[in-house]
Amino acid sequence: MNLILRKEWLAPDIALMEVEAPRIEKRWLAGQFIIIRPGAHSERIPLTIVDSNAERQSITMVVQAIGKTTRETAALDAGAHIADLVGPLGEPARIGSGARVLCMGGGVGVAELLPVARAFRAHGNHVVALCGARTDAYRILDGELRKAAGDLKWATDDGSYGFHGNVLQLLRGMAQPGDFDEGHVIGPIPMMKAVADATRDWGMKLHASLNPVMIDGTGMCGGCRVTVGGEVRFACVDGPEFDAHLVDFDEMARRNRAYREHEKTILDKHACRLGLSQ
Amino acid sequence: MAQQGNRVKPNPKAPRQVLPVLAPEIRAHSADEVALGFTAEQAKLEALRCIQCAKPACVDACPLHIDIKRFILSMVEGGFDAALEAISEQNPFPGVCGRVCQHELFCEDACLVGKKWDPVAIGSLERFCADHARLRTEEAPPSPPRKPTGPKVALVGSGPASMIAAYDLVRKNYRVTIFEALHKLGGVLAYGIPNFRLPRNILHDEIARLQNMGVEFVTDFIVGRTATIDGLFEEGYQAIFIGTGAGLPYMMKIPGENLIGVYTANEFLTRINLMEAYKFPEADTPVRVGARTVVIGGGNSAMDAARWAKRFGSETTILFRRGRAELRARLEEIEHAEEEGVHFEFLGAPVRLLGDENGFVVEMEIIRMELGPPDSSGRPAPVPIPGSEYRIPVDTVVAAIGQGPNPTLQRATPQLVTRNGKIAVNGGGATSLPMVFAGGDVVRGGSTVILAMKDGREAAAAIDRALSQEQQ
Numbered sequence: 001m002n003l004i005l006r007k008e009w010l011a012p013d014i015a016l017m018e019v020e021a022p023r024i025e026k027r028w029l030a031g032q033f034i035i036i037r038p039g040a041h042s043e044r045i046p047l048t049i050v051d052s053n054a055e056r057q058s059i060t061m062v063v064q065a066i067g068k069t070t071r072e073t074a075a076l077d078a079g080a081h082i083a084d085l086v087g088p089l090g091e092p093a094r095i096g097s098g099a100r101v102l103c104m105g106g107g108v109g110v111a112e113l114l115p116v117a118r119a120f121r122a123h124g125n126h127v128v129a130l131c132g133a134r135t136d137a138y139r140i141l142d143g144e145l146r147k148a149a150g151d152l153k154w155a156t157d158d159g160s161y162g163f164h165g166n167v168l169q170l171l172r173g174m175a176q177p178g179d180f181d182e183g184h185v186i187g188p189i190p191m192m193k194a195v196a197d198a199t200r201d202w203g204m205k206l207h208a209s210l211n212p213v214m215i216d217g218t219g220m221c222g223g224c225r226v227t228v229g230g231e232v233r234f235a236c237v238d239g240p241e242f243d244a245h246l247v248d249f250d251e252m253a254r255r256n257r258a259y260r261e262h263e264k265t266i267l268d269k270h271a272c273r274l275g276l277s278q
Numbered sequence: 279m280a281q282q283g284n285r286v287k288p289n290p291k292a293p294r295q296v297l298p299v300l301a302p303e304i305r306a307h308s309a310d311e312v313a314l315g316f317t318a319e320q321a322k323l324e325a326l327r328c329i330q331c332a333k334p335a336c337v338d339a340c341p342l343h344i345d346i347k348r349f350i351l352s353m354v355e356g357g358f359d360a361a362l363e364a365i366s367e368q369n370p371f372p373g374v375c376g377r378v379c380q381h382e383l384f385c386e387d388a389c390l391v392g393k394k395w396d397p398v399a400i401g402s403l404e405r406f407c408a409d410h411a412r413l414r415t416e417e418a419p420p421s422p423p424r425k426p427t428g429p430k431v432a433l434v435g436s437g438p439a440s441m442i443a444a445y446d447l448v449r450k451n452y453r454v455t456i457f458e459a460l461h462k463l464g465g466v467l468a469y470g471i472p473n474f475r476l477p478r479n480i481l482h483d484e485i486a487r488l489q490n491m492g493v494e495f496v497t498d499f500i501v502g503r504t505a506t507i508d509g510l511f512e513e514g515y516q517a518i519f520i521g522t523g524a525g526l527p528y529m530m531k532i533p534g535e536n537l538i539g540v541y542t543a544n545e546f547l548t549r550i551n552l553m554e555a556y557k558f559p560e561a562d563t564p565v566r567v568g569a570r571t572v573v574i575g576g577g578n579s580a581m582d583a584a585r586w587a588k589r590f591g592s593e594t595t596i597l598f599r600r601g602r603a604e605l606r607a608r609l610e611e612i613e614h615a616e617e618e619g620v621h622f623e624f625l626g627a628p629v630r631l632l633g634d635e636n637g638f639v640v641e642m643e644i645i646r647m648e649l650g651p652p653d654s655s656g657r658p659a660p661v662p663i664p665g666s667e668y669r670i671p672v673d674t675v676v677a678a679i680g681q682g683p684n685p686t687l688q689r690a691t692p693q694l695v696t697r698n699g700k701i702a703v704n705g706g707g708a709t710s711l712p713m714v715f716a717g718g719d720v721v722r723g724g725s726t727v728i729l730a731m732k733d734g735r736e737a738a739a740a741i742d743r744a745l746s747q748e749q750q
């Protein structure tokens with residue numbers, strides 16, 4: 001049982017939660033994640049570790065309330081407990097030094113980008129962050145990101161803030177092959193795929209942080225498998241970060257839709273009890 | 279002890295008692311336990327079949343050396359509690375072992391009566407004794423847990439290997455902590471073996487007993503991630519046992535294996551057993567079981583997966599590349615699978631899986647095999663027959679083709695010497711690192727519950743020796 005110390009709504013359906021987790025706080029590195037189960041009947045879901053606080057022995061995660069489990073998690077308030085929380089899981093992000101690094105995030109992926117951008121900056125890289133949100137209301141962690149990256153640019157789908165368009169269009173408009181040595185992308189699958197496709201000939205290494213369906217998160221079930229460069233890899237232990245130019249995003253997108261009808265069943269069943277707190 | 283003259287004469291020729299089971303029609307829709315266990319009358323009759331050998335081969339053959347001869351004698355004399363006591367001296371988990379141990383490979387294989395007739399049903403007798411005591415003590419109030427005071431020992435993983443090591447160590451007053459990666463305790467007993475073979479209350483009770491003896495359990499804790507081996511030593515643990523099992527599923531490495539509806543046995547069973555997908559939507563985790571399921575493999579995992587699929591109403595086939603004689607599952611489970619209507623397709627192996635435009639598996643291509651000369655496992659090697667390929671429609675595929683050692687701890691502990699991923703040990707489970715011991719599936723690869731327990735017991739003895747030496 002892990003105590004929730006703080007909850008804050010960053011956007012209409014995106015909650016930031018700070019949770020007591022002394023051991024994970026001491027050991028986590030940028031790019032790693034945890035698996036939680038909000039209640040005793042819940043699924044196990046992975047969430048990226050976004051931040052930590054040594055004094056309060058806590059870690060921070062950001063949850064977008066979409067399915068039943070994420071809605072249930074986001075509905076918990078400070079003072080409540082999370083039934084199960086285990087980590088840190090996955091390999092940390094590969095952080096080199098002295099490079100020009102492009103960090104790209106979309107949606108809730110922007111939060112997950114934060115520790116990676118910070119780590120790149122801390123290792124003496126020049127960091128430019130391109131972040132995407134549906135509308136101005138969905139822009140999250142702007143202040144933190146501004147500190148983490150040397151340069152931060154926003155794109156919103158409706159143009160309500162910053163560049164009018166998506167991250168890919170923003171990227172196309174502002175960068176050329178050769179401008180960056182390295183890139184990191186995290187967000188919805190179509191966005192990661194589009195960025196990977198667009199930068200394939202740029203001579204730039206691009207890492208994507210993948211978010212397939214997981215259960216145990218310890219390499220025990222193979223449910224999180226993805227194809228990278230023609231090889232089957234387990235995202236929870238071999239990743240979550242992989243060479244974006246080698247990832248089979250189409251397969252991953254299909255696999256992530258495997259339980260769509262089940263998700264609908266369970267949301268319908270609980271629709272009356274849940275509901276988004278806003 | 280009863281007088282020699284009073285003793286009832288053994289009757290080895292009597293037919294072996296048949297274990298009562300739930301009717302297959304009921305099983306088709308139920309997660310309830312299939313094997314119901316002997317009645318007291320049956321247990322007595324079966325116990326009488328034991329001829330009380332002067333040199334009981336069964337005791338030698340049992341990896342824990344349970345005094346089988348003595349416990350059966352107690353049963354004959356009507357002392358079921360005394361029988362359980364005799365078992366418990368060596369095996370504190372008779373409810374689990376009486377249900378899942380592969381007795382036909384160990385004690386029952388050695389039983390002298392079996393040389394001429396059917397062997398004594400030692401496993402079912404063991405289970406009877408456990409259940410008999412359990413039924414009567416269920417309402418007993420739990421006593422407050424004891425507080426051991428000796429040196430601290432950490433056990434990694436909560437499977438059978440660690441469970442018995444914990445029992446042996448806590449009895450010697452060590453302060454034992456079991457660290458488990460998952461949110462539930464028991465290892466394969468919790469995530470792999472279905473309820474209908476091992477009801478969870480039996481497992482919980484035998485684990486609760488350890489808790490009462492003062493063993494501390496920590497779930498959601500991955501050694502190598504949440505803390506390292508070195509970190510545990512720094513926290514004051516003086517010895518560490520690694521019983522992390524063989525949880526890494528092998529993949530079939532055939533085209534189409536990432537299609538939707540294709541599972542490893544581990545994922546399929548974890549979803550259903552650990553996450554209780556059979557209760558969906560009461561439990562949140564779903565599983566996809568379509569109208570036709572094919573399970574690949576011939577071991578316990580294959581039987582378990584197939585029997586679950588059947589319970590979801592799926593037309594289920596076990597596809598095995600060798601013949602019936604080469605199946606490696608418990609005999610009882612093979613028979614139960616057959617009774618439940620699981621179809622067995624021998625001498626065939628999948629070559630590829632084909633999907634529809636949305637990525638769902640719809641068809642499997644199979645190649646026929648014939649048996650050739652023995653391979654490295656000593657069993658006849660399956661040899662593909664060229665041109666014999668055929669296709670069948672399928673909605674769910676479960677690959678139950680084996681598992682390797684769980685790699686998480688090894689990756690985080692590169693100084694630990696391994697062979698093909700298995701932790702290398704010598705006598706008593708000593709690894710290449712001082713005061714670090716290992717046993718069970720992480721050393722053997724996929725093995726059995728009872729051999730994991732044997733390893734756990736030997737490691738506990740080695741830990742006790744090492745720590746008592748240190749104290750002097």
Ligand SMILES: Cc1cc2nc3c(=O)[nH]c(=O)nc-3n(C[C@H](O)[C@H](O)[C@H](O)COP(=O)(O)OP(=O)(O)OC[C@H]3O[C@@H](n4cnc5c(N)ncnc54)[C@H](O)[C@@H]3O)c2cc1C
Pocket residue numbers: 378379380434435436437438439440457458459460464465466467470471499500501502521522523524525547578579582608684686687717718719720724725726727728730
């Ligand atoms: C589906 C299935 C059915 C089976 N049926 C039978 C049967 O009927 N009879 C029989 O005799 N055998 C059976 N077996 C084999 C038997 O279950 C195993 O041989 C036995 O459980 C091995 O015990 P163990 O203690 O070594 O490890 P396991 O039971 O595998 O337990 C290991 C535990 O360690 C945990 N762990 C792993 N890494 C870490 C880490 N780094 N930190 C903390 N915890 C960790 C795992 O989560 C797991 O809970 C079956 C196996 C399977 C998969």
Ligand code: SF4
Pocket residue numbers: 327328329330331334335336337346347350388389390391398400
């Ligand atoms: S070998 Fe068989 S007959 Fe002999 S003591 Fe053991 S159970 Fe009894």
Ligand code: FES
Pocket residue numbers: 213214215216217218219220221222223224225234235236237
């Ligand atoms: S989530 Fe089970 S292996 Fe990755």
